[in-house]
Amino acid sequence: MVAPAAAADVARSGHNEMGALVAEARDGDRGAFDALVRRTWADTYSLAFRLTGNAEDAREVCQEAYLRAFRGLRRFRGDARFTTWLYRITANCASTQLGRRRRHRHEELGEDLELNDLSPSVDPVGRSESASLRDAVQRALAALPPKLRAVVVLRDIYDLSHEVIAAELGISVSAAKVRLHRARHRLRDDVLLRSEVEGSSNDDVDRPAM
């Protein structure tokens, strides 16, 4: 097991390497930008998938996000992490993509989230959460309306601030907070209350007749 201090060192050196690659890419080194893509694409795809709720849209969002990042790299000031900057671009692309989908299809997305991604968590507390509960969270997230899902994914999974979320989704900060409030309530109902109710009904079944 990796000690926390050693893990922090690894994270720091990884961050420094990313910083060096970003600097080289900004100076026009295409190879450095490709290296950044190779390091971040899986994470970017995960975010895109969680925001859009389907693989097809996630692919498009992912490609568009890297094109925008490539074009706008000179504008990246470096006061935030490259990954955070990329999350913002991805969120913006996903918002555009979902808007386009709504205009074309007039339907809510995200009813068929595939659950093919469950690698074990590095957090010991998270690891102790049952796999079925993790699946339930993924399903509940996928079932949220896209507008609510976007906010809760960006805030509670990717830890972006209310201000950043509002800016990238093109809404006010108070609207972002209201959506987050609703999303958390729905997730709590769909995941935790349901599991508590199911747990207690199983207890009733298991209990021997008096």
Next chain:
Amino acid sequence: MTMLTVLPCDRLAEVMPDLLDDPELLSPTDAAHVSQCLRCQAEMARFRRLRRMLLNLREQPIAADPELLEEILAGLDSAAERRARHRIAGRRAASIMGLAAATAAGVGGVLVLATRRRSA
């Protein structure tokens, strides 16, 4: 006539999700209530657990088709080529414009000289 009063638990249940971001929303009176109320404590624990579960999803990447990486890199190649072509076209345009400007200046100069000689 009966007066309907909102119990602290019902009122607090409404702000529980927001407390995850801003614990200061809980007044000292409400905090004192929560410390004595099992219902509110359970509700608060649910939202904290939910947040923890969501945060853990970050460590569980969604499996992507490996071909996507190649598609992204190919898209970047095309964008880089387009950018290079635009730069070359821009430089050519600038050169042509410069040449045209120099030619126009030269012709203008010759015309001015010719006009002066005639008038002299």
